[in-house]
Amino acid sequence: MREEADVVVIGGGVTGCGIAYNLAKKGLTDVIVLERQVPCVGASGRCGGGIRQQFTTDANITLAMESVRLFEQLSVELDTDIEYEQGGYLIIAYEDEVDQFKRNVRLQNSLGLESRFITPEEAREIVPLLNIDPIAGATFCQTDGHANPFRVVHGYARKAQKMGVEISKFTAVTGIVVEDGQIRAVKTDKGTIKTNTVVNAAGAYSRDIASMVGVSLPNKPYRHEILVTEPVEHVLDPMVISFKTGVYFSQQKHGPIIGGIGDPEEPSSYNISASLRFMKRMARTVVELVPAFGHLNVLRQWAGLYDVTPDAQPVLGWTEGVDQFCQANGYSGHGFMIAPKVTELIAELIVDGKPSMPIDDLNLKRFEGEITGEAYVVG
Numbered sequence: 001m002r003e004e005a006d007v008v009v010i011g012g013g014v015t016g017c018g019i020a021y022n023l024a025k026k027g028l029t030d031v032i033v034l035e036r037q038v039p040c041v042g043a044s045g046r047c048g049g050g051i052r053q054q055f056t057t058d059a060n061i062t063l064a065m066e067s068v069r070l071f072e073q074l075s076v077e078l079d080t081d082i083e084y085e086q087g088g089y090l091i092i093a094y095e096d097e098v099d100q101f102k103r104n105v106r107l108q109n110s111l112g113l114e115s116r117f118i119t120p121e122e123a124r125e126i127v128p129l130l131n132i133d134p135i136a137g138a139t140f141c142q143t144d145g146h147a148n149p150f151r152v153v154h155g156y157a158r159k160a161q162k163m164g165v166e167i168s169k170f171t172a173v174t175g176i177v178v179e180d181g182q183i184r185a186v187k188t189d190k191g192t193i194k195t196n197t198v199v200n201a202a203g204a205y206s207r208d209i210a211s212m213v214g215v216s217l218p219n220k221p222y223r224h225e226i227l228v229t230e231p232v233e234h235v236l237d238p239m240v241i242s243f244k245t246g247v248y249f250s251q252q253k254h255g256p257i258i259g260g261i262g263d264p265e266e267p268s269s270y271n272i273s274a275s276l277r278f279m280k281r282m283a284r285t286v287v288e289l290v291p292a293f294g295h296l297n298v299l300r301q302w303a304g305l306y307d308v309t310p311d312a313q314p315v316l317g318w319t320e321g322v323d324q325f326c327q328a329n330g331y332s333g334h335g336f337m338i339a340p341k342v343t344e345l346i347a348e349l350i351v352d353g354k355p356s357m358p359i360d361d362l363n364l365k366r367f368e369g370e371i372t373g374e375a376y377v378v379g
Protein backbone atom coordinates (compact mmCIF):
# COMPACT_ATOMS: atom_id res chain seq x y z
CA MET A 1 0.00 0.00 0.00
CA ARG A 2 1.33 3.45 -0.91
CA GLU A 3 2.38 5.72 1.97
CA GLU A 4 1.32 8.97 0.33
CA ALA A 5 -1.46 9.96 -2.09
CA ASP A 6 -2.96 13.12 -3.59
CA VAL A 7 -6.44 11.82 -2.78
CA VAL A 8 -7.63 9.10 -0.39
CA VAL A 9 -11.10 7.77 -1.14
CA ILE A 10 -12.75 5.90 1.73
CA GLY A 11 -15.14 3.16 0.56
CA GLY A 12 -15.05 0.78 -2.40
CA GLY A 13 -18.68 0.98 -3.50
CA VAL A 14 -20.09 2.54 -6.64
CA THR A 15 -19.34 6.00 -5.22
CA GLY A 16 -15.72 5.38 -4.20
CA CYS A 17 -14.77 3.40 -7.31
CA GLY A 18 -16.69 5.83 -9.56
CA ILE A 19 -14.89 8.82 -8.07
CA ALA A 20 -11.52 7.08 -8.40
CA TYR A 21 -12.28 6.33 -12.05
CA ASN A 22 -13.40 9.89 -12.81
CA LEU A 23 -10.36 11.39 -11.02
CA ALA A 24 -8.05 9.18 -13.10
CA LYS A 25 -9.96 10.05 -16.27
CA LYS A 26 -9.20 13.71 -15.51
CA GLY A 27 -5.51 12.87 -15.08
CA LEU A 28 -5.35 12.65 -11.30
CA THR A 29 -4.07 9.12 -10.73
CA ASP A 30 -2.20 9.40 -7.43
CA VAL A 31 -5.34 8.14 -5.74
CA ILE A 32 -5.94 5.29 -3.31
CA VAL A 33 -9.31 3.73 -2.51
CA LEU A 34 -9.48 2.17 0.95
CA GLU A 35 -12.03 -0.62 1.32
CA ARG A 36 -12.26 -2.56 4.55
CA GLN A 37 -13.52 -5.68 2.77
CA VAL A 38 -13.77 -5.95 -1.02
CA PRO A 39 -15.27 -3.58 -3.61
CA CYS A 40 -19.06 -3.88 -3.88
CA VAL A 41 -19.55 -5.59 -0.50
CA GLY A 42 -21.71 -2.75 0.83
CA ALA A 43 -25.03 -1.36 -0.38
CA SER A 44 -23.78 -1.27 -3.98
CA GLY A 45 -23.57 -5.06 -4.15
CA ARG A 46 -26.87 -5.52 -2.32
CA CYS A 47 -29.06 -3.15 -4.32
CA GLY A 48 -31.79 -3.72 -6.89
CA GLY A 49 -29.87 -2.03 -9.71
CA GLY A 50 -32.85 0.18 -10.52
CA ILE A 51 -32.23 3.40 -12.45
CA ARG A 52 -35.04 5.95 -12.37
CA GLN A 53 -35.30 9.63 -13.16
CA GLN A 54 -38.81 10.15 -11.78
CA PHE A 55 -38.10 12.12 -8.61
CA THR A 56 -39.71 15.12 -6.95
CA THR A 57 -36.78 17.50 -6.43
CA ASP A 58 -34.91 19.40 -9.13
CA ALA A 59 -31.57 18.09 -7.85
CA ASN A 60 -32.50 14.41 -7.89
CA ILE A 61 -34.27 14.63 -11.28
CA THR A 62 -31.30 16.39 -12.86
CA LEU A 63 -28.66 14.11 -11.33
CA ALA A 64 -30.64 11.06 -12.46
CA MET A 65 -31.23 12.36 -16.01
CA GLU A 66 -27.55 13.20 -16.41
CA SER A 67 -26.65 9.78 -15.03
CA VAL A 68 -28.88 8.03 -17.58
CA ARG A 69 -27.00 9.88 -20.31
CA LEU A 70 -23.79 8.42 -18.87
CA PHE A 71 -25.24 4.92 -18.24
CA GLU A 72 -26.15 4.78 -21.93
CA GLN A 73 -22.47 4.79 -22.87
CA LEU A 74 -20.98 3.13 -19.79
CA SER A 75 -20.64 -0.39 -21.24
CA VAL A 76 -18.44 1.01 -23.99
CA GLU A 77 -16.55 3.36 -21.67
CA LEU A 78 -15.80 0.64 -19.09
CA ASP A 79 -15.20 -2.14 -21.67
CA THR A 80 -17.72 -4.34 -19.87
CA ASP A 81 -21.38 -5.16 -20.46
CA ILE A 82 -23.12 -3.51 -17.51
CA GLU A 83 -26.40 -5.23 -18.55
CA TYR A 84 -28.11 -1.87 -18.91
CA GLU A 85 -31.73 -1.97 -20.05
CA GLN A 86 -34.26 0.84 -20.42
CA GLY A 87 -37.50 -1.02 -19.75
CA GLY A 88 -38.96 1.98 -17.88
CA TYR A 89 -40.27 2.52 -14.36
CA LEU A 90 -43.98 2.16 -13.69
CA ILE A 91 -44.90 4.03 -10.49
CA ILE A 92 -48.23 2.83 -9.16
CA ALA A 93 -50.66 5.61 -8.15
CA TYR A 94 -53.39 4.94 -5.59
CA GLU A 95 -56.44 7.22 -5.47
CA ASP A 96 -55.07 9.72 -2.95
CA GLU A 97 -51.76 10.01 -4.84
CA VAL A 98 -53.14 10.94 -8.26
CA ASP A 99 -53.14 14.76 -7.97
CA GLN A 100 -49.66 14.91 -6.47
CA PHE A 101 -48.26 12.48 -9.05
CA LYS A 102 -49.68 14.62 -11.86
CA ARG A 103 -47.92 17.65 -10.32
CA ASN A 104 -44.69 15.62 -10.04
CA VAL A 105 -44.92 14.68 -13.72
CA ARG A 106 -45.33 18.38 -14.60
CA LEU A 107 -42.14 19.20 -12.66
CA GLN A 108 -40.28 16.31 -14.35
CA ASN A 109 -41.52 17.40 -17.80
CA SER A 110 -40.42 20.99 -17.11
CA LEU A 111 -36.88 19.65 -16.60
CA GLY A 112 -37.03 17.72 -19.87
CA LEU A 113 -37.95 14.26 -18.60
CA GLU A 114 -40.48 12.39 -20.72
CA SER A 115 -42.55 10.88 -17.92
CA ARG A 116 -46.33 10.71 -18.17
CA PHE A 117 -49.41 9.92 -16.13
CA ILE A 118 -51.30 6.91 -17.47
CA THR A 119 -54.60 5.14 -16.77
CA PRO A 120 -54.80 1.70 -15.09
CA GLU A 121 -55.65 0.18 -18.49
CA GLU A 122 -52.55 1.73 -20.05
CA ALA A 123 -50.50 0.42 -17.12
CA ARG A 124 -51.81 -3.08 -17.87
CA GLU A 125 -50.72 -2.73 -21.48
CA ILE A 126 -47.16 -2.17 -20.21
CA VAL A 127 -47.39 -4.91 -17.55
CA PRO A 128 -50.00 -7.43 -18.77
CA LEU A 129 -49.88 -9.42 -15.50
CA LEU A 130 -50.74 -6.34 -13.37
CA ASN A 131 -53.90 -6.46 -11.24
CA ILE A 132 -55.31 -2.99 -11.83
CA ASP A 133 -58.29 -3.31 -9.43
CA PRO A 134 -56.62 -1.50 -6.51
CA ILE A 135 -54.86 1.20 -8.53
CA ALA A 136 -56.00 4.59 -9.84
CA GLY A 137 -53.28 5.03 -12.45
CA ALA A 138 -49.51 5.16 -12.74
CA THR A 139 -46.69 7.29 -13.99
CA PHE A 140 -44.31 5.88 -16.56
CA CYS A 141 -40.95 6.87 -17.99
CA GLN A 142 -39.56 4.63 -20.73
CA THR A 143 -35.92 5.73 -20.35
CA ASP A 144 -35.74 4.54 -16.72
CA GLY A 145 -34.36 1.03 -16.31
CA HIS A 146 -31.76 -1.08 -14.55
CA ALA A 147 -28.17 -2.32 -14.74
CA ASN A 148 -25.95 -4.83 -12.97
CA PRO A 149 -24.28 -3.05 -10.00
CA PHE A 150 -21.41 -5.59 -9.74
CA ARG A 151 -20.43 -4.97 -13.34
CA VAL A 152 -20.61 -1.21 -12.87
CA VAL A 153 -18.52 -1.14 -9.67
CA HIS A 154 -15.90 -3.61 -10.89
CA GLY A 155 -15.88 -1.86 -14.27
CA TYR A 156 -15.05 1.47 -12.59
CA ALA A 157 -12.47 -0.23 -10.31
CA ARG A 158 -10.67 -2.06 -13.13
CA LYS A 159 -10.49 1.00 -15.36
CA ALA A 160 -9.25 3.18 -12.49
CA GLN A 161 -6.56 0.62 -11.63
CA LYS A 162 -5.43 0.48 -15.25
CA MET A 163 -4.89 4.23 -15.11
CA GLY A 164 -2.79 4.01 -11.92
CA VAL A 165 -5.25 4.17 -9.03
CA GLU A 166 -4.61 1.77 -6.14
CA ILE A 167 -7.54 -0.08 -4.61
CA SER A 168 -6.54 -1.39 -1.24
CA LYS A 169 -8.80 -4.24 -0.12
CA PHE A 170 -9.18 -5.41 3.49
CA THR A 171 -7.96 -2.01 4.66
CA ALA A 172 -10.11 -0.37 7.33
CA VAL A 173 -9.83 3.34 8.03
CA THR A 174 -9.36 3.87 11.76
CA GLY A 175 -8.68 7.62 11.95
CA ILE A 176 -7.97 10.85 10.08
CA VAL A 177 -5.19 13.18 11.24
CA VAL A 178 -6.20 16.87 11.09
CA GLU A 179 -4.03 19.81 12.21
CA ASP A 180 -5.34 23.38 12.23
CA GLY A 181 -8.27 22.36 10.05
CA GLN A 182 -6.00 20.74 7.42
CA ILE A 183 -5.99 17.01 6.66
CA ARG A 184 -2.52 15.50 7.10
CA ALA A 185 -3.03 11.73 6.92
CA VAL A 186 -5.43 8.80 7.03
CA LYS A 187 -4.81 6.01 9.51
CA THR A 188 -5.70 2.42 8.62
CA ASP A 189 -5.23 -0.99 10.18
CA LYS A 190 -2.41 -1.49 7.63
CA GLY A 191 -0.55 1.78 8.20
CA THR A 192 -0.79 5.52 7.66
CA ILE A 193 -1.14 7.35 4.32
CA LYS A 194 -0.08 10.99 4.08
CA THR A 195 -2.60 13.10 2.17
CA ASN A 196 -4.32 16.48 2.09
CA THR A 197 -7.56 15.37 0.47
CA VAL A 198 -10.06 12.77 1.66
CA VAL A 199 -13.36 11.69 0.11
CA ASN A 200 -15.89 10.17 2.48
CA ALA A 201 -17.67 7.55 0.35
CA ALA A 202 -18.24 5.00 3.10
CA GLY A 203 -21.98 4.59 2.48
CA ALA A 204 -23.96 4.00 5.66
CA TYR A 205 -20.71 4.21 7.64
CA SER A 206 -19.94 7.73 6.39
CA ARG A 207 -21.17 9.32 9.60
CA ASP A 208 -18.61 7.24 11.53
CA ILE A 209 -15.85 8.43 9.19
CA ALA A 210 -16.98 12.06 9.59
CA SER A 211 -17.04 11.75 13.36
CA MET A 212 -13.33 10.81 13.23
CA VAL A 213 -12.67 14.51 12.55
CA GLY A 214 -15.46 15.86 14.73
CA VAL A 215 -17.90 16.44 11.86
CA SER A 216 -21.50 15.45 12.49
CA LEU A 217 -23.49 14.06 9.54
CA PRO A 218 -27.28 13.78 10.00
CA ASN A 219 -27.27 10.50 8.00
CA LYS A 220 -28.81 7.41 9.61
CA PRO A 221 -28.40 3.75 8.54
CA TYR A 222 -31.53 1.67 7.88
CA ARG A 223 -31.77 -1.98 6.92
CA HIS A 224 -33.52 -2.71 3.60
CA GLU A 225 -34.28 -6.25 2.54
CA ILE A 226 -34.53 -7.67 -0.94
CA LEU A 227 -35.04 -11.05 -2.63
CA VAL A 228 -34.59 -12.83 -5.91
CA THR A 229 -36.77 -15.59 -7.39
CA GLU A 230 -36.09 -18.46 -9.70
CA PRO A 231 -35.74 -17.41 -13.35
CA VAL A 232 -38.90 -17.42 -15.45
CA GLU A 233 -39.73 -16.52 -19.04
CA HIS A 234 -39.75 -12.80 -19.83
CA VAL A 235 -42.95 -11.27 -18.39
CA LEU A 236 -41.92 -7.84 -17.14
CA ASP A 237 -40.27 -4.94 -18.97
CA PRO A 238 -40.28 -2.10 -16.42
CA MET A 239 -39.46 -1.81 -12.74
CA VAL A 240 -42.81 -1.64 -10.91
CA ILE A 241 -42.80 0.46 -7.75
CA SER A 242 -45.23 1.90 -5.23
CA PHE A 243 -44.17 4.56 -2.74
CA LYS A 244 -47.33 3.95 -0.71
CA THR A 245 -46.56 0.30 0.02
CA GLY A 246 -42.78 0.66 -0.50
CA VAL A 247 -42.66 -2.33 -2.86
CA TYR A 248 -40.55 -2.52 -6.03
CA PHE A 249 -39.68 -5.35 -8.43
CA SER A 250 -38.20 -5.89 -11.86
CA GLN A 251 -37.08 -8.80 -13.99
CA GLN A 252 -33.40 -9.38 -14.60
CA LYS A 253 -32.02 -10.18 -18.03
CA HIS A 254 -31.71 -13.92 -17.41
CA GLY A 255 -35.20 -14.27 -15.87
CA PRO A 256 -35.32 -13.86 -12.06
CA ILE A 257 -37.62 -11.32 -10.45
CA ILE A 258 -35.69 -9.12 -7.99
CA GLY A 259 -37.42 -6.83 -5.54
CA GLY A 260 -37.86 -5.48 -2.05
CA ILE A 261 -40.18 -3.56 0.22
CA GLY A 262 -39.50 -0.81 2.72
CA ASP A 263 -40.65 -1.24 6.30
CA PRO A 264 -41.91 1.84 8.17
CA GLU A 265 -41.30 0.04 11.48
CA GLU A 266 -37.61 -0.62 10.80
CA PRO A 267 -35.45 1.21 13.37
CA SER A 268 -32.17 2.84 12.43
CA SER A 269 -29.37 0.31 12.92
CA TYR A 270 -26.49 -1.50 11.23
CA ASN A 271 -28.44 -4.78 11.22
CA ILE A 272 -28.19 -6.58 7.87
CA SER A 273 -29.76 -9.92 8.79
CA ALA A 274 -32.63 -11.36 6.73
CA SER A 275 -36.10 -11.61 8.31
CA LEU A 276 -39.23 -13.70 7.88
CA ARG A 277 -41.29 -10.53 8.43
CA PHE A 278 -39.85 -9.11 5.21
CA MET A 279 -40.59 -12.28 3.25
CA LYS A 280 -44.25 -12.30 4.39
CA ARG A 281 -44.84 -8.58 3.71
CA MET A 282 -43.09 -8.77 0.35
CA ALA A 283 -44.99 -11.85 -0.80
CA ARG A 284 -48.37 -10.44 0.25
CA THR A 285 -47.81 -7.07 -1.43
CA VAL A 286 -46.36 -8.39 -4.69
CA VAL A 287 -49.04 -11.01 -5.11
CA GLU A 288 -51.75 -8.36 -4.70
CA LEU A 289 -50.26 -6.47 -7.65
CA VAL A 290 -49.23 -9.48 -9.75
CA PRO A 291 -51.25 -12.55 -8.62
CA ALA A 292 -49.31 -14.83 -11.02
CA PHE A 293 -46.16 -14.25 -8.97
CA GLY A 294 -47.76 -16.33 -6.21
CA HIS A 295 -46.40 -19.35 -8.08
CA LEU A 296 -42.78 -18.21 -8.00
CA ASN A 297 -40.15 -19.80 -5.78
CA VAL A 298 -37.82 -17.46 -3.92
CA LEU A 299 -34.17 -18.44 -4.28
CA ARG A 300 -32.45 -16.02 -1.93
CA GLN A 301 -33.05 -13.01 0.32
CA TRP A 302 -30.55 -10.59 1.81
CA ALA A 303 -30.31 -7.11 3.26
CA GLY A 304 -28.20 -3.98 2.99
CA LEU A 305 -28.14 -0.49 4.45
CA TYR A 306 -29.66 2.73 3.18
CA ASP A 307 -27.71 5.82 4.26
CA VAL A 308 -30.64 8.18 4.87
CA THR A 309 -30.52 11.97 5.19
CA PRO A 310 -33.34 14.17 6.55
CA ASP A 311 -34.31 15.30 3.03
CA ALA A 312 -33.50 12.04 1.20
CA GLN A 313 -30.94 13.81 -0.99
CA PRO A 314 -27.20 13.11 -0.99
CA VAL A 315 -24.57 15.05 0.92
CA LEU A 316 -22.00 16.27 -1.59
CA GLY A 317 -18.99 18.55 -1.51
CA TRP A 318 -16.50 20.15 0.86
CA THR A 319 -16.94 20.29 4.62
CA GLU A 320 -16.84 23.50 6.62
CA GLY A 321 -14.09 23.43 9.25
CA VAL A 322 -11.99 20.65 7.68
CA ASP A 323 -10.18 21.71 4.53
CA GLN A 324 -10.26 19.25 1.59
CA PHE A 325 -12.66 16.84 3.32
CA CYS A 326 -15.22 15.91 0.65
CA GLN A 327 -18.57 14.25 1.37
CA ALA A 328 -20.13 11.85 -1.15
CA ASN A 329 -22.76 9.97 0.83
CA GLY A 330 -26.35 10.08 2.14
CA TYR A 331 -27.95 8.61 -0.96
CA SER A 332 -31.07 7.50 0.91
CA GLY A 333 -31.67 4.41 -1.23
CA HIS A 334 -30.99 5.77 -4.71
CA GLY A 335 -27.21 6.07 -4.89
CA PHE A 336 -26.59 3.55 -7.63
CA MET A 337 -28.75 5.34 -10.17
CA ILE A 338 -27.18 8.76 -9.67
CA ALA A 339 -23.60 7.51 -9.24
CA PRO A 340 -22.35 8.20 -12.79
CA LYS A 341 -23.09 11.94 -12.59
CA VAL A 342 -22.32 12.37 -8.88
CA THR A 343 -18.90 10.74 -9.19
CA GLU A 344 -18.08 12.85 -12.26
CA LEU A 345 -19.07 16.04 -10.38
CA ILE A 346 -16.98 15.15 -7.32
CA ALA A 347 -13.96 14.52 -9.55
CA GLU A 348 -14.51 17.92 -11.21
CA LEU A 349 -14.78 19.58 -7.80
CA ILE A 350 -11.46 18.07 -6.70
CA VAL A 351 -9.50 18.56 -9.94
CA ASP A 352 -11.02 21.76 -11.39
CA GLY A 353 -12.17 23.36 -8.14
CA LYS A 354 -15.69 23.69 -9.57
CA PRO A 355 -18.15 21.06 -10.77
CA SER A 356 -19.85 21.54 -14.16
CA MET A 357 -23.24 21.53 -12.40
CA PRO A 358 -23.82 23.40 -9.13
CA ILE A 359 -23.98 21.12 -6.09
CA ASP A 360 -24.05 23.82 -3.38
CA ASP A 361 -27.67 22.97 -2.54
CA LEU A 362 -26.51 19.46 -1.61
CA ASN A 363 -23.78 20.61 0.76
CA LEU A 364 -23.87 19.52 4.40
CA LYS A 365 -24.58 23.15 5.37
CA ARG A 366 -28.15 22.89 4.04
CA PHE A 367 -29.26 21.04 7.17
CA GLU A 368 -28.72 24.25 9.18
CA GLY A 369 -31.76 25.73 7.41
CA GLU A 370 -35.29 24.61 6.64
CA ILE A 371 -35.42 21.21 4.97
CA THR A 372 -37.77 20.25 2.13
CA GLY A 373 -37.05 16.87 0.70
CA GLU A 374 -37.53 14.17 -1.87
CA ALA A 375 -40.89 12.42 -1.65
CA TYR A 376 -40.23 9.42 -3.92
CA VAL A 377 -38.40 7.25 -1.40
CA VAL A 378 -38.76 3.55 -0.57
CA GLY A 379 -39.26 4.19 3.19
Ligand SMILES: Cc1cc2nc3c(=O)[nH]c(=O)nc-3n(C[C@H](O)[C@H](O)[C@H](O)COP(=O)(O)OP(=O)(O)OC[C@H]3O[C@@H](n4cnc5c(N)ncnc54)[C@H](O)[C@@H]3O)c2cc1C
Residues within 6 Å of the ligand: 010, 011, 012, 013, 014, 015, 016, 034, 035, 036, 037, 038, 039, 040, 041, 042, 043, 044, 045, 046, 047, 048, 049, 050, 051, 171, 172, 173, 174, 201, 202, 203, 204, 205, 224, 225, 226, 260, 303, 304, 305, 306, 328, 329, 331, 332, 333, 334, 335, 336, 337, 338
Ligand atom coordinates in the same frame (compact mmCIF):
# COMPACT_ATOMS: atom_id res chain seq x y z
C1 LIG B 1 -31.75 -3.55 -0.58
C2 LIG B 1 -31.27 -2.33 -1.32
C3 LIG B 1 -31.80 -2.01 -2.56
C4 LIG B 1 -31.37 -0.88 -3.24
N1 LIG B 1 -31.85 -0.65 -4.51
C5 LIG B 1 -31.36 0.41 -5.20
C6 LIG B 1 -31.76 0.61 -6.55
O1 LIG B 1 -32.54 -0.17 -7.12
N2 LIG B 1 -31.25 1.68 -7.21
C7 LIG B 1 -30.38 2.57 -6.61
O2 LIG B 1 -29.97 3.54 -7.24
N3 LIG B 1 -29.98 2.38 -5.34
C8 LIG B 1 -30.44 1.33 -4.62
N4 LIG B 1 -30.02 1.13 -3.34
C9 LIG B 1 -29.11 2.12 -2.74
C10 LIG B 1 -27.70 1.93 -3.28
O3 LIG B 1 -27.32 0.60 -3.10
C11 LIG B 1 -26.72 2.84 -2.52
O4 LIG B 1 -27.23 4.17 -2.48
C12 LIG B 1 -25.37 2.88 -3.19
O5 LIG B 1 -24.94 1.58 -3.50
C13 LIG B 1 -24.37 3.56 -2.28
O6 LIG B 1 -23.07 3.33 -2.79
P1 LIG B 1 -21.83 3.77 -1.95
O7 LIG B 1 -20.63 3.43 -2.74
O8 LIG B 1 -21.99 5.20 -1.55
O9 LIG B 1 -21.90 2.91 -0.60
P2 LIG B 1 -21.52 1.38 -0.38
O10 LIG B 1 -21.78 0.56 -1.57
O11 LIG B 1 -22.20 0.97 0.89
O12 LIG B 1 -19.96 1.42 -0.18
C14 LIG B 1 -19.37 1.92 0.99
C15 LIG B 1 -18.14 1.08 1.27
O13 LIG B 1 -17.42 1.67 2.36
C16 LIG B 1 -16.77 0.63 3.05
N5 LIG B 1 -16.39 1.13 4.37
C17 LIG B 1 -17.20 1.48 5.40
N6 LIG B 1 -16.47 1.85 6.46
C18 LIG B 1 -15.18 1.75 6.10
C19 LIG B 1 -13.93 1.98 6.78
N7 LIG B 1 -13.91 2.41 8.04
N8 LIG B 1 -12.78 1.75 6.10
C20 LIG B 1 -12.80 1.32 4.82
N9 LIG B 1 -13.94 1.06 4.14
C21 LIG B 1 -15.11 1.28 4.77
C22 LIG B 1 -17.82 -0.47 3.08
O14 LIG B 1 -17.24 -1.74 3.30
C23 LIG B 1 -18.48 -0.34 1.71
O15 LIG B 1 -17.94 -1.24 0.77
C24 LIG B 1 -30.42 0.00 -2.64
C25 LIG B 1 -29.88 -0.32 -1.39
C26 LIG B 1 -30.29 -1.47 -0.73
C27 LIG B 1 -29.69 -1.78 0.60
